[in-house]
Amino acid sequence: MRHEVDLVVPVKTLDRAKTRLTSATGGDPVSHAALALALALDTVSAAVATPAVRRVVTITSDPAVAAEMAALGVESVPEPAEPGLNAALRHGAHALRSTRVGALQADLPALKPDELQAAIEAAGYRRAFVADRQGTGTTLLLAAPGAELDPRFGVGSAGHHRSSGAVPLSGQWPTLRCDVDTEADLRLAFGLGLGARTANALPAWTT
Template sequence: MRDEVDLVVPVKTLDRAKTRLTSATGDPVTHAALALALAMDTVAAALRTEGVRRVVTVTSDPAVAAEMAALGVESVPEPAESGLNAALRHGAAFLRSDRVGALQADLPALRPAELAAALRRAGGRRAYCPDRQGTGTTLLLAAPGCDLDPRFGVGSASAHAVSGAIALLGPWPSLRCDVDTADDLRVATALGIGEHSSKITVISTTK
């Protein structure tokens, strides 16, 4: 279907991922397990979303690639150029899709109905969903036939707005709740995190 989107989900190597969450996890094994679980819940929700045709992850971590394969998701190794935006451009080029998007891998409360509603709201337009703080970006959608042109990083919400993307601002708390800190994890847990993240015992999600 022409309106469907193919999504690239970037996942950092687990031993480097989610450094701001270290206070909630405590030890490296639990930390890596949580970083992986966040990505698995995000991808599992995306796979169940109406309007999403395909999901690929960009990761050079074999543990991530193996777990994604178990979900039926292909993984592309990171390109020679480092960084999140290079990884996303690489994934988008791999997909060769008419309509491509980027979904962050740290949305463990993501509800398929909320992602589907955001995709519908975007219609055929370049669009982005800001995180709950309003500064970062959780979802970026290219217009059909256009490059993804990702501008993730500090202040990416305004960078995406400047690039011509419209803001997707519906009642979609699960799509806006990226988990960077223990406080974010507390908010996501209150919304209802997915089965993989629920199994990880963290030290504390309170400040």
């Protein structure tokens, strides 16, 4: 049995996504939406290019996001009636109906497929997670084969996932741990090497 997983990636509607990144695009709503979309597209593109990832499904109610994901060959499922990130992830995991599922955050624009591959292999067949670079949040959660995902994202999610029995994975994996919520985060991701879409959507300070 190979270490393979199907991933759920939640993507908010672009008018609600990444509000703390407004300063990075000068407050222009069109530029902000383009940046938010680019973050998700670069993340999903890296996931699709990872050998251990068999399938990616995005959870989104934004037609523009769904159309761009379809161009990558990625299916999108509308958000469920129940609000919240964890509800969206449970909905996506059930939609996949696969042997093993995982949840990947959509704001990892520097993500390298080899780091995601290494994390999946390090998890083995355990329920496991990768914390963000601060050690408090979660960028990747993997279910054990045949088991529920049981997502517990939110403030302090790394601790919640650990308390629920998920194994913390200790690899360095800087691009997998570098989620982007603020302009400072974006500059750190830039230093790691952004995906092409995010790089193209960035303002002049990157040149």
